[in-house]
Every structure is written in C-alpha cells, then in structure tokens.
Amino acid sequence: MSVEKQGKSPEIRELIQSHRSIRKFKNKDISWEIIEDLVESARWAPSSHNVQAYSIIAIQDQETKNKLSELCGNQVYIARCPVFFVFAADFYRHSLVSMKHGTPFEMEETENLIVGAVDTALAAQNFLLTARSYGLGGVMIGGIRNEAEKVAELLDFPKWTVPIMGMCLGYPDQHPWQKPRMVKEAVLHKERYQKDKLEDQMQSYEEITEEYYTNRTNGVKTSGWGKQMSVYLSTPRRPELTSFIKKQGFTLK
The missing domain is CATH 1.20.5 (Single alpha-helices involved in coiled-coils or other helix-helix interfaces)
Incomplete structure (x- = not known):
C-alpha cells in the first residue's frame, strides 16, 4: 500500500488548531515507510540561508529508550512509545564541507546556535504535523536537555551537535483535554x-x-498559567547545558 493511502489527511488548519500532547500509545508499530515520509516533510521545513542545521535520530531499541527515559527525568512514556525521536541542531556536516574546501569554520557566535535551534524546531513541527495526518500522535520532550551530555554520549553525537528536543510518537490511546492557549x-x-x-x-x-x-x-x-510560570521561572534551569554547548564547539560569543 502506498504511503498516501495508509493514513488520513485532515485539513492542515484542523491539525494545527487541535494540537494535544499524546503520552499514551497503542501497541502498534509505525512503518518505516511512514517514518521516511515524516522525514521528507521535515526536510522541506524553512531553513535560514538553507543551512539545514539539524539531524533526526529514530530510536526503536527498547534498552536505548529506557535509558533515554531516565535521562529525560524518568518520563515513562519515552520507554513505552513505539518510536522515540531526537531532534538535534547539527553543524557537523558543515564542519566537513568547510574542511573539504579549506575555509575557516567560524562557529563562535550565538547566532549559529540560534539558527540550528530554529531549523531543528521547524523541522520537528513539520514532522509532527505530518505524523498527525497519519492518525499518529506525539509529545515534544524538552527533558532531552536535562542530561544533554549523557544523551550525546549515548547516541554517539559528534562535535557541533546539540540535542534540542525529543519526540514520542505512536498511535494515540488517549484523548486528553486541550490546554487553553494565551488569549x-x-x-x-x-x-x-x-x-x-x-x-x-x-x-x-x-x-x-x-x-x-x-x-x-x-x-x-x-493555579493558573501566570502562577505556574512564576514558579517555573523562579529557579535556574539546566545550568550545566551551557558548558556542554560550549564543549560541543559553540562558544556563544
């Protein structure tokens, strides 16, 4: 069966405005053909100067998912989802072409990290929206940055790469309430x-x-959003992340 016939394709507006984070999934595999189509949508996301500074790691191995679940703050749905994806800002490819052409590789500025993070986020959103058109559901995992260095070691990340977000994906086995957004x-x-x-x-x-x-x-x-945000922002968050980012080559000048 072709990719086009495997899933439904609701209107894009409906997909966007009905967003819910899905954390419980049916015991049903996602075909690799669908995964490749999701990546195809990610590949066509907007990219600053066509830099395309991201990579996607698809993880189905149960042991690896278990370890990532621990590293992300013991979020059990990472271990239970059919496939877990890690979206990384990635300038490693760019380092290779710079070396090939004998040009300086100027990565010190904070701008480069921002470009990589934005490219990665746009690709991830395209990926998730396309997944939903197949009847899949998912949740973005910011906790992938809790232990970013250990995640990088586990997944064999080279220099010039930083995990930006994770994504649990599968066929939904829940229909949670939709959180109200800012007016x-x-x-x-x-x-x-x-x-x-x-x-x-x-x-x-x-x-x-x-x-x-x-x-x-x-x-x-x-408590409402404001009270929750005041608590959320009252303590430092992932202070060790900056040192890891610098270790990866982004000195943030």
Whole structure:
C-alpha cells in the first residue's frame, strides 16, 4: 500500500488548531515507510540561508529508550512509545564541507546556535504535523536537555551537535483535554508592541486556566498559567547545558 493511502489527511488548519500532547500509545508499530515520509516533510521545513542545521535520530531499541527515559527525568512514556525521536541542531556536516574546501569554520557566535535551534524546531513541527495526518500522535520532550551530555554520549553525537528536543510518537490511546492557549489579544500586536492592556489580557487568561486546571484535576490543581510560570521561572534551569554547548564547539560569543 502506498504511503498516501495508509493514513488520513485532515485539513492542515484542523491539525494545527487541535494540537494535544499524546503520552499514551497503542501497541502498534509505525512503518518505516511512514517514518521516511515524516522525514521528507521535515526536510522541506524553512531553513535560514538553507543551512539545514539539524539531524533526526529514530530510536526503536527498547534498552536505548529506557535509558533515554531516565535521562529525560524518568518520563515513562519515552520507554513505552513505539518510536522515540531526537531532534538535534547539527553543524557537523558543515564542519566537513568547510574542511573539504579549506575555509575557516567560524562557529563562535550565538547566532549559529540560534539558527540550528530554529531549523531543528521547524523541522520537528513539520514532522509532527505530518505524523498527525497519519492518525499518529506525539509529545515534544524538552527533558532531552536535562542530561544533554549523557544523551550525546549515548547516541554517539559528534562535535557541533546539540540535542534540542525529543519526540514520542505512536498511535494515540488517549484523548486528553486541550490546554487553553494565551488569549489572542495578548499575542497579536498591531504596528508596535502594545503593553497598555497586557495585564488585563493576562488576567483574563489566568482565570481561563484556573478554571481549566480546577476542572481537569477535580480541584487538586487550581493555579493558573501566570502562577505556574512564576514558579517555573523562579529557579535556574539546566545550568550545566551551557558548558556542554560550549564543549560541543559553540562558544556563544
């Protein structure tokens, strides 16, 4: 059966606006043909200056998934999903062509890391949207950066590569609630950044998210987005990541 006939293809707008993170999957394999088609969509994501500074590692080996689950903060769905993907910012290929052509390889600036991270994120989003058109579901895993150096060692990453995000993927075995997003008025600014009504708009979102979490958890969790973010950002996050990134060649000048 051709790739085109293996899955459904809902409207792209519907796919985007119905996003949910899926963490529970059916015991059903994803064909390699589908995986290759997902990569094809990733390959056609926008890329700054056509740098294409990313790579995708597909992991089906159970032992490797178990180890990655531990390294990502014991997120059990990594071990349980049919395939786990690691999306990495990757300038290793670029180092090879620079060497081949005898040109300097200037990677010190922070700009290069940003380009790699953006390229990787755009590719990952294309990948996930295409996966959903096949009836698959997934969740992005920022925890791949918890122990970035150990992840790199486990997956044999060369210099000039940094894991940016992981992705669990499979056929959904749940239909979770959809989390409300920031109110549109606080996101869309006309002509300039408009601060005047921002606090009121954020308060509106706070009330929406308080109600959402209260209903979803039957009152166990009642704090809204603002309160959660204030706690989330109150302590340093992954301070060792910077030293690993520098070790990989990105000195962030």
